[in-house]
Amino acid sequence: MSAVDRVFAPPSEPWRRVSPRLTSARRLVLVVTLTLVTVLVVAALTLPSLGGDEALIPTWIPAAVAAVGLVVGAWGWWLVGRRVRSYGYCERADDLLVTSGIMFRRLVIVPYGRMQLVDVTAGPLDRAFGITTVQLHTAAATSDAAIPGLPPDEAAALRDRLAAIGEQRSAGL
Amino acid sequence: MTETPALPVSATGPQRTHPTTVLVHVFRSVPVIVGVGVVVIAQSGGAVLSGLPVGRAVLFGALLLIAVAALVGIGGYLSWSRRFYHFDEAGDLRVDSGVITRTQRRLALSRLQSVDVTQPLLARLVGMAEIRVEVAGTGDSRVVLQYLTLTEAQRLRDEVLARAAGLRPDVGTAPQNVLVSVPTGDLGLSLLLSSTTLVGVLATAAIVALAVLTEGAVGLLGLLVTGGVPIFSAFGQFVRFFGFTVAESPDGLRLRSGLTSTQAQTVPPGRVHAIEYEQPLLWRYKDWVRVQLTVAGAASEENQQGAGTTGVLLPVAPREVAEAVVDRVLPGLAVADLEWTPAPARARLRAPIQWRLLATAADGRVFAARRGRLVRRLALVPHARTQSVHLTQGPWQRRLGLASVRLDIAPGPIDVRALHQDADAARSQADAQALRAKAARSSAGPDRWMSRPRTDAGLDGVS
Numbered sequence: 065m066s067a068v069d070r071v072f073a074p075p076s077e078p079w080r081r082v083s084p085r086l087t088s089a090r091r092l093v094l095v096v097t098l099t100l101v102t103v104l105v106v107a108a109l110t111l112p113s114l115g116g117d118e119a120l121i122p123t124w125i126p127a128a129v130a131a132v133g134l135v136v137g138a139w140g141w142w143l144v145g146r147r148v149r150s151y152g153y154c155e156r157a158d159d160l161l162v163t164s165g166i167m168f169r170r171l172v173i174v175p176y177g178r179m180q181l182v183d184v185t186a187g188p189l190d191r192a193f194g195i196t197t198v199q200l201h202t203a204a205a206t207s208d209a210a211i212p213g214l215p216p217d218e219a220a221a222l223r224d225r226l227a228a229i230g231e232q233r234s235a236g237l
Numbered sequence: 238m239t240e241t242p243a244l245p246v247s248a249t250g251p252q253r254t255h256p257t258t259v260l261v262h263v264f265r266s267v268p269v270i271v272g273v274g275v276v277v278i279a280q281s282g283g284a285v286l287s288g289l290p291v292g293r294a295v296l297f298g299a300l301l302l303i304a305v306a307a308l309v310g311i312g313g314y315l316s317w318s319r320r321f322y323h324f325d326e327a328g329d330l331r332v333d334s335g336v337i338t339r340t341q342r343r344l345a346l347s348r349l350q351s352v353d354v355t356q357p358l359l360a361r362l363v364g365m366a367e368i369r370v371e372v373a374g375t376g377d378s379r380v381v382l383q384y385l386t387l388t389e390a391q392r393l394r395d396e397v398l399a400r401a402a403g404l405r406p407d408v409g410t411a412p413q414n415v416l417v418s419v420p421t422g423d424l425g426l427s428l429l430l431s432s433t434t435l436v437g438v439l440a441t442a443a444i445v446a447l448a449v450l451t452e453g454a455v456g457l458l459g460l461l462v463t464g465g466v467p468i469f470s471a472f473g474q475f476v477r478f479f480g481f482t483v484a485e486s487p488d489g490l491r492l493r494s495g496l497t498s499t500q501a502q503t504v505p506p507g508r509v510h511a512i513e514y515e516q517p518l519l520w521r522y523k524d525w526v527r528v529q530l531t532v533a534g535a536a537s538e539e540n541q542q543g544a545g546t547t548g549v550l551l552p553v554a555p556r557e558v559a560e561a562v563v564d565r566v567l568p569g570l571a572v573a574d575l576e577w578t579p580a581p582a583r584a585r586l587r588a589p590i591q592w593r594l595l596a597t598a599a600d601g602r603v604f605a606a607r608r609g610r611l612v613r614r615l616a617l618v619p620h621a622r623t624q625s626v627h628l629t630q631g632p633w634q635r636r637l638g639l640a641s642v643r644l645d646i647a648p649g650p651i652d653v654r655a656l657h658q659d660a661d662a663a664r665s666q667a668d669a670q671a672l673r674a675k676a677a678r679s680s681a682g683p684d685r686w687m688s689r690p691r692t693d694a695g696l697d698g699v700s
């Protein structure tokens with residue numbers, strides 16, 4: 065195990081990873097947004113040249129834009145996969161660990177006694193893909209311990225476990 | 238939590254704030270109305286007024302002003318006449334308000350975080366004050382009552398504090414014991430020596446030099462910014478922190494200050510979430526420090542405005558004085574005995590300026606982190622106040638085998654970061670801190686602070 069992995073490794077058992085369906089959902093969003101933007105920009109660049117004999121804007125410019133869109137899309141496709149694989153969480157005896165990020169790695173440790181509420185959210189797209197986000201809130205606005213892409217059953221079970229433990233150990237402020 | 242005996246309900250029933258409130262609101266709106274009018278006239282290039290004799294125009298403007306002010310007044314009256322406050326059977330403060338949509342807000346005083354009595358300039362001229370009561374909670378967990386007579390505001394504050402402490406509501410004002418008053422001379426000098434001023438002076442000098450060298454006068458316009466901002470900021474702070482006193486009482490800390498508008502904040506015992514010493518470059522030779530504090534609920538968005546809490550425990554004081562005050566706020570910290578772990582020398586490749594100052598420490602009670610070069614900062618957080626722990630590592634840090642630890646605490650002016658520590662040490666620090674936070678929760682005092690045993694009375698013992 066490399067030194068880097070050691071620093072962000074879970075203490076005993078391996079990280080529980082999130083559903084790969086999160087990758088599909090995020091890739092869909094990526095592709096749709098990027099396609100829309102690219103098509104609009106390309107259209108804006110080609111339409112003025114259509115009527116006349118002489119191209120107002122050289123045709124290589126919209127072509128370059130489309131190419132850039134394609135490259136960014138491919139890069140984003142790959143990045144989304146890596147990012148989603150980097151999410152992980154681990155329930156320990158006294159706290160919950162959440163990790164994420166590849167370039168900028170992050171590990172959040174939330175003691176159960178500090179949890180104030182647990183949010184489970186799923187937007188329309190999330191529901192279509194069968195995933196939910198579990199978010200923990202503490203009295204600190206910066207805690208930001210969100211676990212996206214959990215299957216609904218797992219999310220509900222996690223929420224119930226957290227709520228039960230939080231109830232026992234609530235420390236107030 | 239101990240069961241609190243039933244406290245008497247307010248004798249008077251629901252009460253309104255003082256009627257003068259409406260007038261104060263109207264007067265406060267006058268500059269805004271005039272401002273909008275001027276902008277409208279300027280936008281239209283004076284077309285609105287063209288053809289009118291000057292006398293007519295002034296008369297027309299005055300009438301319009303009166304009409305709008307009257308509307309503001311009617312709105313203010315409606316909202317004032319439908320705003321009531323009282324203490325309910327459970328001893329909690331309730332405020333009912335709203336003209337069309339009625340809102341009932343109930344503040345659980347057992348979770349009281351702070352009570353402020355402030356007098357904005359205009360209200361102060363007519364002897365009025367506003368009171369704001371903060372309880373712990375995420376989001377909007379405060380109530381502001383505008384305006385009460387100063388005596389009523391103080392009486393209400395005493396009642397809130399007494400009920401929150403678990404005492405009879407009519408015990409009156411707790412005795413207080415002044416710890417520090419900041420001398421006006423020190424305050425003025427410290428602001429002149431502050432970093433903002435310093436940067437302003439340097440930038441001004443640079444611009445003047447540039448203007449002289451290039452013989453171009455345009456750059457001189459920049460002087461308005463470089464000279465104006467520091468003066469404005471220093472003056473604002475001077476007015477706000479004028480006559481700053483820190484006092485302690487059984488109700489907790491009392492912070493008072495203000496030249497034109499005044500504020501008096503009361504922070505009950507055990508509500509302080511973090512403390513930070515801050516020392517700008519030029520304060521070093523006097524060994525002055527500023528002390529900031531974070532109290533849950535007193536969130537930072539309020540700090541931008543004129544009134545309210547500022548998150549400042551001491552605007553300026555010699556180090557020993559500041560440490561004595563901090564010792565009263567968070568007793569028994571023994572900061573001097575902390576064993577610091579400095580950032581490794583390779584951290585200079587990531588933070589070339591401040592790496593020598595970076596260090597972190599923790600003992601049985603408190604987590605401490607030091608950073609900053611031009612402005613040195615030392616943050617202290619009791620373990621019971623740690624909400625969660627972040628460990629982060631960027632790509633460059635990873636190459637160097639470094640990582641940073643951040644403690645998440647209640648929102649406020651203080652950022653607790655142990656930057657660029659050895660990566661393995663940072664991970665163990667983060668794990669250990671989560672355990673310390675968990676262990677510390679059990680020893681926290683009761684919410685109703687006067688209900689604890691007299692021998693363990695904390696701040697009581699010294700007054």
